[in-house]
Amino acid sequence: MDFYVSALANVLTFGPLAAMIGATLLGVFIGALPGLNPVMAIALLLPLTYSMEPLVALAMVAGIYNGSMYGGAIPAILLRIPGTPASIATTFDGFPMADKGEAAKALKIACWSSAVGGIASAIALMTVGPLLARVTLFFGPAEYFWIAIFGMASVGVMVGSDPIKGIMAAVLGLLIGTMGIDSLSGQARYTFEQTWLLGGLDLIVVLVGLYALPPVLQLAEKCDLKGLSAAQLKLTDVPFKRGEIRGLFPTWLRSSGIGISVGILPGAGGNIAAFLSYNAAKNASKEPDSFGKGNPQGVAAAECGNNADNAASMIPALSLGIPGNVVAALVLSALTIHGLQPGPQLFHQNPGLVGGFMMEMLITSLLIFLLGGAVATRVFAQFQRLPGVLLVPSILILMCVGVYVINGRPVDLWVMLAAGVAGYFLEKVNVPLAPIILGMILGPMAEQSVRRALLISRGDATELLTRPISATLAIATLLMITWPIVKAMRSRRAAART
Amino acid sequence: MERRQDIVLGAVFTALGIAAAWMATSYSGAGGLYPMVLGVILTLLGAVVAARAIRSGADKERVLIGAPVKMVTAIAAGALYVALVVPLGFYTASFLLMLFLPIALGFRQGLYALIVAVVFMGLVYLVFSVLLEKPLPREALVSLFGTGG
Amino acid sequence: MTIKTTLVGLAAAAALATPALAEYPERAIELTIPAGAGGGTDTSARKLAILLEEALGTSIAVLNVGGGGGSVGASQFMQAKPDGYSLFATWNSPLTTVPQVQNVAYSLDSFTPIASTSETAYTLCVKADFPADDGAGFLEELAANPAKYTYGNDGIGGTMQLAAERIFQTKGIEAIAIPFGGAGETLQNFLGGHVDIYGGSISTVLPYVETGEAKCLLVTSAADVPALPQASGLEALGMGDKETLLWRAILGPKDMDPAIVELLADTIEASVNDPGYVEFLATKGEVPNVVKGDDLGTRLQAEFDALAQVSKGLGL
Incomplete structure (x- = not known):
């Protein structure tokens, strides 16, 4: 207990506190602008803090990280443009809600869910995390393969009315994911002799094009010359009705659990936490058909899931010295610069600092409660008061600048435009876009892990199934695929009986 | 269809x-x-x-493009912008896009567009060039004057 | 009205920018790093950039261009103008190792060597119960059991793998290379027992040497490494000429003005030897090592030729 109290005391001083507030606000903006992502912002700002007190630097990381995960939801809800890959699942129900005139409510749910997920995750980081960290080491390539497949299975919920087209989109995503240098054999695949393709297509570039351009083109088609008045925006705060929060509670609990479990595994990535949470919420729901049509549970699941991943992803970094994602790697490098050695001793070496950082992850999640809603409604939503025709070039410019600064190469802009035009037509002919992105995220993970596993087992494929954890994961995947079918059959039988 | x-x-x-x-x-x-x-x-x-x-025998109506003229205008403007962003420089090209795309789409309040363009570009400048210090395509105008004077 | 003010403003800014060598640097420098944010090269370069900014009196904008083991960034940087405002902070692999396995558009001649900054060795480590306790015993055990042991490394045809294979080839050892995404991932799989041998940077595994969970028996440098007392350097094993290091350098595009190269090389040397930077390097298990200008070119060429031989032997 003393540990937490002293950590709290360290953090509640002017420097870290100011940094947390500033960084959380900045993070929300960064998350909300398509193309900009927390990794870039943290990488840029962290070196500036090398000379500052470490807790200030880490406060900034915590704020940007947590803030941006929520920020991604704002354009996802208002414009159906996910600000980050992790907020794709938020568009599924967030935008339909906004379309029904419930934008304020969707934003509020996103804000609360993000905060709850972040808090749950930070508590996990402070309590059970270090104990669980060792467990993650049992996950080898064979297990990672199954996690990727498990994630792919969640494609089932996003295929919409036409499963074949959905699977087709997923396969396309998997193929795009193979582009570039194959890290296991060193050969270049689908690079068409272009050096810039050696690294494959950048996920963010494709995401921005695929998801942001179609809504922009639709805005242009709508050709709104006036803009919305304050009254039309319908952004007045809607207080939660009685029982509404209690209704969201099971979803929050489930999504936090999923986000934390995925986050704690190094390299599994926060992008899939939102998809998995959304999938679980839909499977658990009594009315799965209402998902995708503006069900608040969908927004809650996705946003809670992606924030619950954050603090948890720091667990292997802080307790084992293994960075699970780029943000964790940046945190570790910042700690190194301040003379600390990441690894199992870090906790004993400097409990004040580690505890302080954990506390900062918690406080910045709480800050989302306070700041998040206001930023979304008072700032971002106000842009909708501009005439649509002025929004068109503004969003285009933001997309381009966001994409350009990733690699500093103009050709990425063309990739983005091409992806956007393709996305526009694919959506019109009922091909869902989310499976493409999911394929791009999980494809490389699945391929590399399975090939690594086979290298280790000298080509013996049974090892993929005979290890205790891999077998469990395989069965879970099977259950996850069959569950919706079983459920649908049961309800049909029940309907036939009555 | x-x-x-x-x-x-x-x-x-x-x-x-x-x-x-x-x-x-x-x-x-x-x-x-x-x-x-x-x-x-x-x-x-x-x-x-x-x-x-x-x-399948059924052939339901499904509109591929809602307003083809506007959509093509927007895509063409986007492509032109991407093509010009390097030769002209980021801020010049963006400013031109902010001014002319709304007009091409039928917006007739030039001053309004101009004000929004200036404010918006100012914000973008603050975020990307001042705060994040990200290198963007250099302004052709600056180099023009640079070599001249 | 606003367009006019903008133009006036631009003109004023332009008037300030008159190009002259004597005034170099007069605007921001763009530093390309051929790896993503958060890695070893990225951290060292960003930290160095802060010192260089102060010394040169200009700002330095960092651009991460990852992918292809560094070849994407190198190819992109190759096309930059040699005006001294585009610099490339890299580790040796994209220049000397990657071209052995990939078909890249650049060669060593595509760059102007400016100065190297720091270096470190790779290490090979095993779990505490491994039946050997020193470098010689480790290599004997591997030689006695061909294809029994797996070792994790930083990627196929990466410098780490070539560094190890260079030693293995000399001793006639056959071990199975399992490529991972980086030292962190290798460590994770080593600790979990999914691979037998850790191959990668020293700083990553160091904490586990201290807890006794890992024992590092070999380093790929000729000399021993003080932080790893149990590990043998290659000199002690009679293979001093098989040394392969991980080192970092700053380069420019082809045909840079020699005067600017010299200015930059001297500035880099001073910044690298700044006590603060040396201390920072020490936390990562690296030591400063400045080789400037043409000497750096020679070093690159020598390493390139040596690794070409190894990769030919591997059939990569």
């Missing part, structure tokens, strides 16, 4: 799948097998989509 669209869609994906599988034949080992399998699956799925459309 829907029928014809799905036939074209299926054909495009089939072609993509065949191309991918065919290219994968030149990659060695497991690194080639995996994309080849994906290519074959894509081909089959594309074929199913096309075949299903050919067989």
Whole structure:
């Protein structure tokens, strides 16, 4: 207990506190602008803090990280443009809600869910995390393969009315994911002799094009010359009705659990936490058909899931010295610069600092409660008061600048435009876009892990199934695929009986 | 309409799948097998989509482009912008896009567009050039004056 | 009205920018790093950039261009103008190792060597129960059991793998290389027992040497490494000429003005030897090592030739 109290005391001083507030606000903006992502912002700002007190630097990381995960939801809800890959699942129900005139409510749910997920995750980081960290080491390539497949299975919920087209989109995503240098054999695949393709297509570039351009083109088609008045925006705060929060509670609990479990595994990535949470919420729901049509549970699941991943992803970094994602790697490098050695001793070496950082992850999640809603409604939503025709070039410019600064190469802009035009037509002919992105995220993970596993087992494929954890994961995947079918059959039988 | 669209869609994906599988034949080992399998699956799925459309009698209305003129204008402006952003420089090209795209889409309040453009570009400048210090395509105007004076 | 003010403003800014060598640097320098944010090269370069900014009196904008083991960034940087405002902070692999396995558009001649900054060795470590306790015993055990042991490394045809294979080839050892995404991932799989041998940077595994969970028996430098007392350097094993290091350098595009190269090389040397930077390097298990200008070119060429031989032996 003393540990937490002293950590709290360290953090509640002017420097870290100011940094947390500033960084959380900045993070929300960064998350909300398509193309900009927390990794870039943290990488840029962290070196500036090398000379500052470490807790200030880490406060900034915590704020940007947590803030941006929520920020991604704002354009996802208002414009159906996910600000980050992790907020794709938020568009599924967030935008339909906004379309029904419930934008304020969707934003509020996103804000609360993000905060709850972040808090749950930070508590996990402070309590059970270090104990669980060792467990993650049992996950080898064979297990990672199954996690990727498990994630792919969640494609089932996003295929919409036409499963074949959905699977087709997923396969396309998997193929795009193979582009570039194959890290296991060193050969270049689908690079068409272009050096810039050696690294494959950048996920963010494709995401921005695929998801942001179609809504922009639709805005242009709508050709709104006036803009919305304050009254039309319908952004007045809607207080939660009685029982509404209690209704969201099971979803929050489930999504936090999923986000934390995925986050704690190094390299599994926060992008899939939102998809998995959304999938679980839909499977658990009594009315799965209402998902995708503006069900608040969908927004809650996705946003809670992606924030619950954050603090948890720091667990292997802080307790084992293994960075699970780029943000964790940046945190570790910042700690190194301040003379600390990441690894199992870090906790004993400097409990004040580690505890302080954990506390900062918690406080910045709480800050989302306070700041998040206001930023979304008072700032971002106000842009909708501009005439649509002025929004068109503004969003285009933001997309381009966001994409350009990733690699500093103009050709990425063309990739983005091409992806956007393709996305526009694919959506019109009922091909869902989310499976493409999911394929791009999980494809490389699945391929590399399975090939690594086979290298280790000298080509013996049974090892993929005979290890205790891999077998469990395989069965879970099977259950996850069959569950919706079983459920649908049961309800049909029940309907036939009555 | 829907029928014809799905036939074209299926054909495009089939072609993509065949191309991918065919290219994968030149990659060695497991690194080639995996994309080849994906290519074959894509081909089959594309074929199913096309075949299903050919067989189905129903042909529902499905609008591909709502307002073709506006949509093409927006895409053309976007492409022109991307083409010009490097030769002209980021801020010059963006400013021109902010001014002329709304007008091309039928917006007639020039001053309004101008004010929004100035405010917006100012914000972008603050975030990307001042706060994040990210290098953006250099302004042609600056180099022009630079070499001249 | 606003367009006019903008133009006036631009003109004023332009008037300030008159190009002259004597005034170099007069605007921001763009530093390309051929790896993503958060890695070893990225951290060292960003930290160095802060010192260089102060010394040169200009700002330095960092651009991460990852992918292809560094070849994407190198190819992109190759096309930059040699005006001294585009610099490339890299580790040796994209220049000397990657071209052995990939078909890249650049060669060593595509760059102007400016100065190297720091270096460190790779290490090979095993779990505490491994039946050997020193470098010689480790290599004997591997030689006695061909294809029994797996070792994790930083990627196929990466410098780590070539560094190890260079030693293995000399001793006729056959071990199975399992490529991972980086030292962190290798460590994770080593600790979990999914691979037998850790191959990668020293700083990553160091904490586990201290807890006794890992024992590092070999380093790929000729000399021993003080932080790893149990590990043998290659000199002690009679293979001093098989040394392969991980080192970092700053380069420019081809055909840079020699005067600017010299100015930059001297500035870099001073910044690298700044006590603060040396201390920072020490936390990562690296030591400063400045080789300037043409000497750096010679070093690159020598390493390139040596690794070409190894990769030919591997059939990569």
